[in-house]
Every structure is written in C-alpha cells, then in structure tokens.
Amino acid sequence: MALVVQKYGGSSLESAERIRAVAERVVATKKQGNDVVVVCSAMGDTTDELLDLAAQVNPAPPAREMDMLLSAGERISNSLVAMAIASFGAEVASFTGSQAGVLTTERHGNARIVDVTPGRVQDALDEGKIAIVAGFQGVNRDSRDVTTLGRGGSDTTAVALAAALKADVCEIYSDVDGVYSADPRIVPDAQKIEKLCFEEMLELAAAGSKILVLRSVEYARAFNVPMRVRSSYSNDEGTLITGSMEDIPVEAAVLTGVATDKSEAKVSILGIPDVPGEAAKAFRALAEAEINIDMVIQNISSVEDNTTDITFTCPTADGQRAMELLSKLQETNNWENVIYDDQIGKVSLVGAGMKSHPGVTADFAEALRDAGINIEMFTTSEIRITAVVREADLDNATRAIHDRFELGGDEAAQVYAGTGR
Amino acid sequence: MALVVQKYGGSSLESAERIRAVAERVVATKKQGNDVVVVCSAMGDTTDELLDLAAQVNPAPPAREMDMLLSAGERISNSLVAMAIASFGAEVASFTGSQAGVLTTERHGNARIVDVTPGRVQDALDEGKIAIVAGFQGVNRDSRDVTTLGRGGSDTTAVALAAALKADVCEIYSDVDGVYSADPRIVPDAQKIEKLCFEEMLELAAAGSKILVLRSVEYARAFNVPMRVRSSYSNDEGTLITGSMEDIPVEAAVLTGVATDKSEAKVSILGIPDVPGEAAKAFRALAEAEINIDMVIQNISSVEDNTTDITFTCPTADGQRAMELLSKLQETNNWENVIYDDQIGKVSLVGAGMKSHPGVTADFAEALRDAGINIEMFTTSEIRITAVVREADLDNATRAIHDRFELGGDEAAQVYAGTGR
Known part of the structure; x- marks a missing residue:
C-alpha cells in the first residue's frame, strides 16, 4: 500500500462533469489499495472572476483581504470534489490549508510554506478516509491570517504535504500527459519523457517550461519527493521526476529536452563606468522593485573611456517599471x-548528459548557424545551454536544436553522443 | 462613542456597486465616532449557485462538505466589503466565523451558536479598525469543522457578536426600511412601526413575518441586545426592537401589527381513539421526522364511539412527508x-396592548365576520390572536383586521381602546 498525493489543476475541474471524472479517478486509486490525499486548485475561471470583482470594488485592495477572497475559490472546488467522491461511496473529508496545518510566512499574496503539520489529514487517512486539502493557501504563523502562495501555489501545497506525510509519490494532474522534449505546438515530433531527474526539471522550469513551477520542483528535490506529471484525461503513466543527476550512470545520461520562453525582454545599459559599485546601483534598484533579472552579461571594458555595457533579461511584464527606474539612474x-x-525569445537545451558529453555547446551553436539564426546572448549552466534569439526565430531555433540532438521520433529520448564540446 | 454591529443581507451586496454603497455607509458610521463591526451574508445569488453546483456533483452531499462549500460565499462577500471599505481610507480587517470565535454545536447545516469568543475582533476594534465578520458560519467545538447556521444564520451571527462584544445596537440592513403594521403589498396604508418590544417581534416572526428570523430575535431578547431593522437604500431610522413588554406602561401599550403566512398546510386526523397515548403516536412520528407543527387543536370526544379529531398546521414543504407518515399510522x-x-392562510394580530385591553378577540372575530370570511381554526397567546382562513380570503382578512384596529394611516399606531374582550 502506497500513500499517493494527487494534485488537480483548475482546467481539470472546470465543470461538474470534470469534477466527477476527477472523483472517479481518486476513488479508483483508493480502491487499488492506496491511501490518497487530493489537493485541488480553484475551478476553471473562478480566480479570474474573483480578481475581477475585487478590481471593481478597489483597484488596489489590501493584500490580506485579497488572500481571504481568493482562498474561497479552493474551498469551493475542494468541497465539491469531496462531495463527488462521497457519491462514489468512499469516505472523505476536506480541509482548508489552515486545517491541514499549512503554515506560511507572513507575506500575503506570495507566502512561502515554512512548515506543514498535517495531523488532521493523517487522522483522516488513519480512519480510512480520502483527505482533500485546499491548495494555494495556508495560515501565517504569527498573525493566524489566511495567506496564499502565489503562482503554482497548489503544486507547492501538494509537494509540501507529500513531504510532511512521507508520501510515495506526488502526482500533478493537468491537461497535458507529461513533460515533452519540446513544446509539441512548435515541434510536431516532440516526444514524452518517461523519467527525468530533479535538476533537469529545475532547469527546464527555469528555462520557460510551464508544466511545473520552479518552487514546487525545488521543494520536491529538497525533500526527495518523487513527482509524476499526468493528464486527468487519460491513463497514461506520464513523466516521473525523481532522483539526482549524480545518480544517473554516465552512459544513461541523456539530453532531456528543449525549453522555450517568449515572456522576457532584453535590457541593455550602455556606457556605464567600469568601477566597483556602478552596476550594483542598477541591480539594487531592480531588486528593490522586486524585478527578477536573468542572463546578466557584462562585456569587457572599452579601453578608451573605461566604460562597459551590461545586458540582462527580465519579464516583459516588468519591462516598463525596469525602464523607468533605469532611466532615472541613467540621468543621475x-x-x-x-x-x-x-x-526576443529564449531557447534552452537541458540534460544531465551534457556534463559528461563534450561538444554539446558547439553542436548547439552550429544548429542555429545552419538554420540561419543569430545568437544575441548566450549562457550555460552545468546541464543547460541557453541562447537569446529574435522572437520571430524562436520556433525555428527550437526545431533546429530538437532535430540536431535527435530528441524527436517515436522511440525514447536518445543517449547523446556528440563530439567536441 | 457607541459600538455598532451592522448586518447586511445578500440583496444589499448583489453587485460591486452595492458593495461600495454599503462600504460608504459603514465608513460614515465609523466617522461619526462609533466602533463598527460588520456582518455580511453571501452576495445575491451566490448561495443558490453553490447549491446548484453541489446538486450536479452529488444529489445527496455530505453535510460537512456542504458547510465547507457554502461558507465560501460569506468569505467572498466579506473580503470584498473589506476591500471597498479600505478604498474609502479606513482601516479594516475581515475574519471568518472561526477566526471571530463563533463556536457552534456539532450539527452541520443547522448548527446553533454555543459561545462567541471574539478576541481577535476586539483586538481589531482596539486598534481602530473596522472589523468584518463572515456571517452564517462558525466552527464546531469538538471536531473543529466549519459549520453553517441555517436560515437567518447571518442575523444570528450579528446578534451573537453584538451580545459578546456588549454592543449598543445590532442593525439589520436589507431592502425594507423597517417592520410594518402589515405587509404593504397587501395593505396599502400599512405603516412603519418606530419601536416594538422583543415579545411582539417574536410573535410577529412566529406568525409569518419574514423580516427577522425567530432565532435571532430570541437571541437578542436573551442577551438584551437592541436591534434595529433598516434599509441599506435609505437613511431612514427604521424600526427599533428593544425592551420587554413588562416595561411598557399599560396606557402606552398598543396593537403592533398584522402578520400573514401562506406557507403552511392544515392536517386533520379524524376518528382517533380518545385514550392516552394515541395522539402522541402521531406527534412523535412527526417530531422524529423533524416536522414542526403549530396550532394543534383537539375537539371534544364523540360520545358514541369515544373517538376525537385532531387538527394541526405544518409547513407545506413538509406536507407530503407528514401525510406519508400519518397514512401508515392510520392503517396500523x-x-x-x-x-x-x-x-389555507394564517392571519395574526400581535401587540402588547392586547393583554391589558379586553375585547380584542371579539373585535377580531367580528372583523372577519363583517368581511364575510369564515374562521377555520383559532388560537391565542397572551399578545397574539391567530386565525386560519381560506388562502383566497387571506388578503381580505388582513385588510379587515388592519382597518378594524386602526393600524394604518400616516400617524403612529394607535393605542387600542376596544371594549369587551
């Protein structure tokens, strides 16, 4: 008998019919002899509808009240899922984040889980019940106020609960049936990956893969909780994310996939004095405005006037704010x-095989060259290579790299055997 | 400086615009120097929408999960009201029933408040904040599960909070501006009552007045919390409900109003043996099915066969179940x-003045006689007279009694000075 945590996203719960389908799957998992804990997001458009109502009554609502409002969405979906499960004859009890012992930092709207004390959930399991826990929400330890966990919060709730309950696996259900070697809308022969290690999933998430949010994978890695990405519309086994790349034998290490990201913009500061503390002014201003920056590149100094150029990427959504801050600094x-x-667009190749196989970087660059695509920025980590290209070139770049490393086809992803990194 | 508890019903909160109007009123009350606690029902049709969703996933949902579901409605309305209040520049904090210390019996769907420990609400008031409390919900003491309070639950929350906080008044806002001497849709010259005592309001509520639910008035009477019925659409002072009829000087005691009720049915058991325990069989069966009965009348025995007839009223909604139970008993x-x-319809005359002025019963019966209306059942309490008539005659009966006792007109309700009760 295993303990399985299952998390269902909003699109899997968009109607009464879909909720009943989810319930049927949950009950089937229980009947196979497993203990089951279910974490649900809010139904379909609920969160957007609540945000819209909030905007109508107050364009700048207090964060504490926003959390009280939004947490209602998961109360609704979770109790409905519990009702549907009961209709299939199983014993069930739903819990709010607070009741499930999800303790968070004080910060409303984007709280972090600091501890999970799921005593009531464990009691329900011990009584033979299926336990339902409202995702995305918790209670902050000092103020005892309702908090929400920000984007991907329900995934994080599921992983944190799985860790606290020592679950065997945390299954993340949505409308896609696994992690693919590339976005299938861009690369028609992209194939589903059966298994990858935490580090690979982290790099894919950081490089723009939307299938799992970074923080939930970080949490799973820290507590060694195996995750499985599955579709709520099929019985496909999906993709298993488990283990460290250290544990992958060199000869089994592969290149996992290609991730793409169109959500970032590129900012360049030209002619900044190349003296200590000058660049820090820019980065401090951006950090204080909570703008995440990525792919920072500083060129070598100009000999003439001892200035340099700095380029970085940041979310397009923060672009205007970043430019306002930097323009002020430029003047002063x-x-x-x-x-x-x-x-611009970012294309990244990820795979634990990279570290043991030289020549990947060269092949990556050549693949883009052969497709006639110019590289504007370029960075690497131990198991990732990322290039910034024109946004119009992004899909072609993705296909070129996917082809070059033979990630497509009907078979399992190939062991990479390139030459001369 | 007074402490004011204000309760707003769902129709006062049906849109973002209405929520902002409510917030403006709340902030105005605070600016007049009062401490303010606000209790809100769910917005407009929210509860019906949630019930509809529940019915789609499970026609017989577990009561515990239904409470988790329905309590979300008040979370939404209350946090939106808090946001709107914040937009007018006031400090505010919203609390769930559980956070506000509303402790209830175990029974889901129709829990009773057993204690209120509003420490967090008091703290918020002490910090100068307006406190918002989700109505209709609490937490049961042993299981620590979310409960709901059943019909009129938000009124009861407001009164119970007012009692626990020793508030000066509990204002109940809806779309009517007070308690009237009769339903103005039936009696065009019905007039608003400025003030009545708890007992009169209890009798009116029990006799079919929908403006306040019986249990909230019972709670207010038990803890001596003055209530005020007001409209959220006007600044009218509404109707004050306070004090006991014992405190009303005889010469000031008046007849308060006429209440009507079309929601009941009449059941007669004929030829039941007039021996101890025979009628109890019927009443026990109805009680076990949780069917409330009212106006029980037993005629004198027939000398011939020592049988009697029993007639009572019960809610039409329970009529079919009552008949099934009684038909089985009839056979056995x-x-x-x-x-x-x-x-059938019930018409009732209520007023503390009744006990000190004889002749009211006779005048009541004559009024119906003069209008050509037959009385089918008749009961009285110390301050109420009730007759059951044909449903088709109910409106005429109401007008006849309202006229006979001169309850209408532009002036205040008249002191009754009839003769010969």
Missing part, C-alpha cells in the same frame, strides 16, 4: 544609454 | 381518516 549617473527590446 | 391504528389541505 550619466550613463550613455538604456535600451529596451521585447522582441 | 385504524384511525378513520387523515385529511390534507394546503389552501
């Missing part, structure tokens, strides 16, 4: 110029 | 017949 510090460009 | 006990009639 006499930087030459600040340039903004949101017509 | 050889009662002569059981007759059902839902074409």
Whole structure:
C-alpha cells in the first residue's frame, strides 16, 4: 500500500462533469489499495472572476483581504470534489490549508510554506478516509491570517504535504500527459519523457517550461519527493521526476529536452563606468522593485573611456517599471544609454548528459548557424545551454536544436553522443 | 462613542456597486465616532449557485462538505466589503466565523451558536479598525469543522457578536426600511412601526413575518441586545426592537401589527381513539421526522364511539412527508381518516396592548365576520390572536383586521381602546 498525493489543476475541474471524472479517478486509486490525499486548485475561471470583482470594488485592495477572497475559490472546488467522491461511496473529508496545518510566512499574496503539520489529514487517512486539502493557501504563523502562495501555489501545497506525510509519490494532474522534449505546438515530433531527474526539471522550469513551477520542483528535490506529471484525461503513466543527476550512470545520461520562453525582454545599459559599485546601483534598484533579472552579461571594458555595457533579461511584464527606474539612474549617473527590446525569445537545451558529453555547446551553436539564426546572448549552466534569439526565430531555433540532438521520433529520448564540446 | 454591529443581507451586496454603497455607509458610521463591526451574508445569488453546483456533483452531499462549500460565499462577500471599505481610507480587517470565535454545536447545516469568543475582533476594534465578520458560519467545538447556521444564520451571527462584544445596537440592513403594521403589498396604508418590544417581534416572526428570523430575535431578547431593522437604500431610522413588554406602561401599550403566512398546510386526523397515548403516536412520528407543527387543536370526544379529531398546521414543504407518515399510522391504528389541505392562510394580530385591553378577540372575530370570511381554526397567546382562513380570503382578512384596529394611516399606531374582550 502506497500513500499517493494527487494534485488537480483548475482546467481539470472546470465543470461538474470534470469534477466527477476527477472523483472517479481518486476513488479508483483508493480502491487499488492506496491511501490518497487530493489537493485541488480553484475551478476553471473562478480566480479570474474573483480578481475581477475585487478590481471593481478597489483597484488596489489590501493584500490580506485579497488572500481571504481568493482562498474561497479552493474551498469551493475542494468541497465539491469531496462531495463527488462521497457519491462514489468512499469516505472523505476536506480541509482548508489552515486545517491541514499549512503554515506560511507572513507575506500575503506570495507566502512561502515554512512548515506543514498535517495531523488532521493523517487522522483522516488513519480512519480510512480520502483527505482533500485546499491548495494555494495556508495560515501565517504569527498573525493566524489566511495567506496564499502565489503562482503554482497548489503544486507547492501538494509537494509540501507529500513531504510532511512521507508520501510515495506526488502526482500533478493537468491537461497535458507529461513533460515533452519540446513544446509539441512548435515541434510536431516532440516526444514524452518517461523519467527525468530533479535538476533537469529545475532547469527546464527555469528555462520557460510551464508544466511545473520552479518552487514546487525545488521543494520536491529538497525533500526527495518523487513527482509524476499526468493528464486527468487519460491513463497514461506520464513523466516521473525523481532522483539526482549524480545518480544517473554516465552512459544513461541523456539530453532531456528543449525549453522555450517568449515572456522576457532584453535590457541593455550602455556606457556605464567600469568601477566597483556602478552596476550594483542598477541591480539594487531592480531588486528593490522586486524585478527578477536573468542572463546578466557584462562585456569587457572599452579601453578608451573605461566604460562597459551590461545586458540582462527580465519579464516583459516588468519591462516598463525596469525602464523607468533605469532611466532615472541613467540621468543621475550619466550613463550613455538604456535600451529596451521585447522582441526576443529564449531557447534552452537541458540534460544531465551534457556534463559528461563534450561538444554539446558547439553542436548547439552550429544548429542555429545552419538554420540561419543569430545568437544575441548566450549562457550555460552545468546541464543547460541557453541562447537569446529574435522572437520571430524562436520556433525555428527550437526545431533546429530538437532535430540536431535527435530528441524527436517515436522511440525514447536518445543517449547523446556528440563530439567536441 | 457607541459600538455598532451592522448586518447586511445578500440583496444589499448583489453587485460591486452595492458593495461600495454599503462600504460608504459603514465608513460614515465609523466617522461619526462609533466602533463598527460588520456582518455580511453571501452576495445575491451566490448561495443558490453553490447549491446548484453541489446538486450536479452529488444529489445527496455530505453535510460537512456542504458547510465547507457554502461558507465560501460569506468569505467572498466579506473580503470584498473589506476591500471597498479600505478604498474609502479606513482601516479594516475581515475574519471568518472561526477566526471571530463563533463556536457552534456539532450539527452541520443547522448548527446553533454555543459561545462567541471574539478576541481577535476586539483586538481589531482596539486598534481602530473596522472589523468584518463572515456571517452564517462558525466552527464546531469538538471536531473543529466549519459549520453553517441555517436560515437567518447571518442575523444570528450579528446578534451573537453584538451580545459578546456588549454592543449598543445590532442593525439589520436589507431592502425594507423597517417592520410594518402589515405587509404593504397587501395593505396599502400599512405603516412603519418606530419601536416594538422583543415579545411582539417574536410573535410577529412566529406568525409569518419574514423580516427577522425567530432565532435571532430570541437571541437578542436573551442577551438584551437592541436591534434595529433598516434599509441599506435609505437613511431612514427604521424600526427599533428593544425592551420587554413588562416595561411598557399599560396606557402606552398598543396593537403592533398584522402578520400573514401562506406557507403552511392544515392536517386533520379524524376518528382517533380518545385514550392516552394515541395522539402522541402521531406527534412523535412527526417530531422524529423533524416536522414542526403549530396550532394543534383537539375537539371534544364523540360520545358514541369515544373517538376525537385532531387538527394541526405544518409547513407545506413538509406536507407530503407528514401525510406519508400519518397514512401508515392510520392503517396500523385504524384511525378513520387523515385529511390534507394546503389552501389555507394564517392571519395574526400581535401587540402588547392586547393583554391589558379586553375585547380584542371579539373585535377580531367580528372583523372577519363583517368581511364575510369564515374562521377555520383559532388560537391565542397572551399578545397574539391567530386565525386560519381560506388562502383566497387571506388578503381580505388582513385588510379587515388592519382597518378594524386602526393600524394604518400616516400617524403612529394607535393605542387600542376596544371594549369587551
């Protein structure tokens, strides 16, 4: 008998009919002899509808009240799922995040889980019940106020519960049946990956894969909770995410997949004095505005005037705020110029096989060259290579890399055997 | 400075615009120097929508899960009201029933409040904040599960909070501006009552007035919390409900109003043996099915066969179940017949003045006689007279009694000075 945590996303719960289908799957898992804990997001458009109502009564609502409002969405979906499960004859009890012992930091709207004390959930399991826990929400330890966990919060709830209950697996259900070697809308022969390690999934998530949010994978890795990405519309086994890349034998290490990201913009600061503390002014201002930056590149100094250029990427959504901040700094510090460009795309190749197989970087660059695509920025980590290209070139770049590393086809992803990194 | 508890019903909160109007009123009350606690029902049709969703996933949902579901409605409305209040510049914090310390019996769907420990609400008031409390919900003491309070639950939350906080008044806002001497849709010259005592309001509520639910008035009377019925659409002072009829000087005691009720049916058991325990069989069966009965009348025995007839009223909604139970008993006990009639209406005259002025009963009966209306059943309490008439005669009966006792007109309700009760 295993303990299985299952998390269902909003699109899996968009109607009464879909809720009953989810309930049927949950009950089947229980009948196979497993203990089951279910974490649900809010139904379909509930969160958007609540946000819309909030905007109508107050364009800048207090974060504490916003959390009270949004947490109602998961109360609704979770109790409905519990009712549907009961209609199939199983014993069930639903719990709010607070009742399930999900303790968080104080920060409303984007709280972090600091501890999970799922005593009531464990009691329900011990009584033979299926336990339902409202995702995305918790209670902060000092104020005892309702908090929400921000984007991907329900995935994080599921993983944190799985860790606290020492579950055997945390299954994440949505409308896709696994992690693919590339976005199938861009690469028609992209194939589903059976298994990958936490580090690979982290790199894919960081590089733009939307299938799992970074923080839930970080949490799963920290507590060594195996995750499985599955579709609520099929019985496909999906993709298993488990283990460290250290444990993968060199000869089994593969290149996992290609991730793409169109959500970022590129900002360049030109002619900034190459003296200690000058670049820090820019990064401190952006950090204080809570703008995440990525792919920072500083070129070598110009010999003439001892200035340099700095380029980084940041979410397009934060682009305008970033430019306002930097333009002010440009004036007061006499930087030459600040340039903004949101017509870019990021393409990344990820795989634990990279570290043991030289030549991947060269093959990556050649694949883009052969497709006639210019690389504007370029960074690597131990198991990832990322290039920034024109947004218009992104799909072609993705296909070129996917082809070059033979990630497609009907068979399992190939062991990479390139030459000369 | 006073402490005011304000309760707003769902129709006062049916849109973002209405929520902002409510918030404006709340902030105005605070600015007048009062401490303010606000209790809100769910918005407009929210509860019906949630019930509809529940019925789609499970026609007989577990009561515990139904409470988890329905309590979300008040979370939504209350946090939206809090946001709207914040937009007018006031400090505010919303609390769930559980956070506000509303402790209830175990029974889901129709729990009773057993204690209120509003420490967090008091703290918020002490910090100068307006406190918002989700109505209709609490937490049961042993299981620590979310409960709901059944019909009129938000009124009861408001009164119970007012009692626990020793508030000066509990204002109940809806779309009517007070308690009237009769239903203005039936009696055009019905007038608003400025003030009445708890007992009068209890009798009116028990006799079919929908403006306040019986249990909230019972709670207010028990803890001596003055209530005020007001409209959220006007600044009218509404109707104040306070004090005991014992405190009303005889010469000031008046007849308060006429209440009508079309929601009941009449059941007659004919030819039941007039021996101890025979009628109890019927009443026990109805009690076990949780069918409330009212206006029980037993005629004197027939000398011939020592049988009697028993007639009572019960909610039409329970009529079918009552008849099924009684028909079974009729067979096993050889009662002569059981007759059902839902074409009846109840008309009641209420007023503390009744006890000190004889002749009211006679005038009541004559008023109906003069209008050509037959009385089918008749009961009285110390301050109420009730007659059952044909449903088709109910409106005429109401007008006849309202006129006879001169309850209408532009002036205040008249002191009754009839003769010969």
